[in-house]
Amino acid sequence: MTAFLEQGGGGTIVSVGSVSGVMAAPMQAAYGVSKAGLASLAKTVAAEYAPERIRMNVVACGAISTAVANNGPAAAEVPEIPLGRLGIPDDAAAAVVYLASPLSAYITGQSLGVDGGVTVRGPFS
Template identity: 45%
Template sequence: MEQKTVLITGAARGIGAAAARTFAAAGYAVAIHYHTSESEALALADALTAAGHTVMTVQADLSDPEQVRQMVDNVLDNFCQLDILICNAGRSWTGLLCDMSDREWRTLMGADLDGVFYCCRAVYRHMVSRKTGRILTVSSMWGRSGASCEAAYSAAKAGVIGLTQALAKELGPSGITVNCVAPGVIDTQMNAHLGPQALHELAEETPLGRLGTPEDVASTLLFLASPEAAFLTGQVIGVDGGFL
């Protein structure tokens, strides 16, 4: 059977790294994208390679469309095809909207929304020409409901959901599915700044009584990439422990 390939953005740590490990264990050839976390990406790639998996690393600033194009070309040059794109990379910003600078707004949007657009556009024709493919995006529960003091982040993640649902309709006739996962509070480095007490309170607010793990999200992504999810498209799956 032909080995399937996946490109995961923001895969050096957190949800992206968990997805890289999960997809590699499932037999995929994995392209690990990173922007600035080179040492973590290379360490993950070395560990997966040592375990016998097919892995490569690619570096790109996803807010730069030319770098995204080169990244996808690099993956195709090495793997010859791209079956799954997972748009996971992102960043957060917490504070009052009135205190957010233009530069901070553009930086966040570049990472969280523009990068998703550039990645989807870069793989579009390749997947359409093959009449197959899966695009998976990672939004947030705040993209579904909005969060105080995270207005820009919420706006970007809501944009990811809208892009996902529209692209699902556009690419459906070509046999390509496009779905989104919307994580709740996940125990990652991105949320570490909240502090132990705040994280404890958020866990208590979650009906399942705990924070999510990167592996919780990764397993959902793997399902959405599987044959069992072939008739699912345009969906937003909340991996939030019932928070919303």
């Protein structure tokens, strides 16, 4: 925060989180807690630093197809995801670019789900 405050022109922080911060991820409690904490941090930073025009938001990713995740090709059909596929890195990157841009100048303290609709699916879907 010091760098933003010293420059005096505000700033934007975009963190990459996970849907695990808002929904259960069995056997991943520590991961989920850390992602929930990141979302809470964004809200706190937004509340504390809005007068200095410093914004913070989070991109909460669902399953993204990457070599590191080794979770399969993005083109594969995934019926558990409402949009029917894994995300690709460009899906997450586009959300980061948007939240870092002036197009989102009135958005702060939010978590933007980039999850193919996973977090909107109810228990009886």
